[in-house]
Amino acid sequence: MASHLGQRSATLPIHFFKIILETNGERIKVPSKFTRKHGSCLSNPVSLSTPDSKKWIVYWTQEDGEVWFDKGWKEFAENYSLSYGYFVLFRFKGTSQIDVIILDKSSVELDYFSSGKGPVNTMNATQMGQEARPMPLMVPSQPRGKTQMWNVERDPNVQQVYADKGGPSHQGTNVQKKTKQQPDRMSPTQGGTCLNRPRSLKAQKVTKKFKSKHPYFTLLIEQSKLEENATKHVPKFLDCTRGQVDVMLQMENRVWWVKLICCREKYDLFSSGWPKFAKESNLEDGDVCVFELINPAIPQLQVHVFRS
Structure with missing residues (x-):
């Protein structure tokens, strides 16, 4: 993996988040802007690491230039009872491990230890090193004037304020x-x-x-x-x-x-x-x-x- 990080190290780690909808319980789309910039560093599978020290092995697939967390995502979502309105924050460091933080509908971080349900589809470090490998992403260039399907126009620091306060600025309300x-x-x-x-x-x-x-x-x-x-x-x-x-x-x-x-x-x-x-x-x-x-x-x- 180290050979793939030389050109990207200055911009890593990077955060992105997804809102849980009714349509992404079994698989979830990775933001296109992320895959265009950092797709060359993305191993398949990846390991989603949560604060309760669990590691979830998730494979991604590619359809029409879009990348989806697929096999393994359903088990991850079910274990933490992800439902409509939850926020999932991903921290990508350029390795096969992606740190994950989950916010529930109240915009407060999840109590992972009381929410976790069952066994984890984990691999040991040796297995992960053997399985994970960088996969080329065939992401087409974006047509001029066409907007991205996912683009949250907010500064990462503002996103953190949103997570801490339960929303953007509500002063005076x-x-x-x-x-x-x-x-x-x-x-x-x-x-x-x-x-x-x-x-x-x-x-x-x-x-x-x-x-x-x-x-x-x-x-x-x-x-x-x-x-x-x-x-x-x-x-x-x-x-x-x-x-x-x-x-x-x-x-x-x-x-x-x-x-x-x-x-x-x-x-x-x-x-x-x-x-x-x-x-x-x-x-x-x-x-x-x-x-x-x-x-x-x-x-x-x-x-x-x-x-x-």
């Missing part, structure tokens, strides 16, 4: 519990309910067809809301009346952070971060977006785009 239902809007806690009444016929049609177990709202995208420094009014989907909250917008396997300014009226405001999201998600004038509140604790909105 005043979250209150309601004692009775507001008469002028639907309850944000009412699952499967549309939280606004769209005015445009197009948005009404989308709302009528969209089905979800989570509360959601729809927005019709206008050209003025795609410009630099634009903001966007949204119906209240959190129980906050003042201050600001950082909200995660997720589309496929990519996420953006957008500042939500909480107002006293029945609408709040997407401010900083909204123009970046609109640009990089390739929103167009006339699109109808459905924002589905899939995790109020983060808070996290899944974004669906409907285009005629």
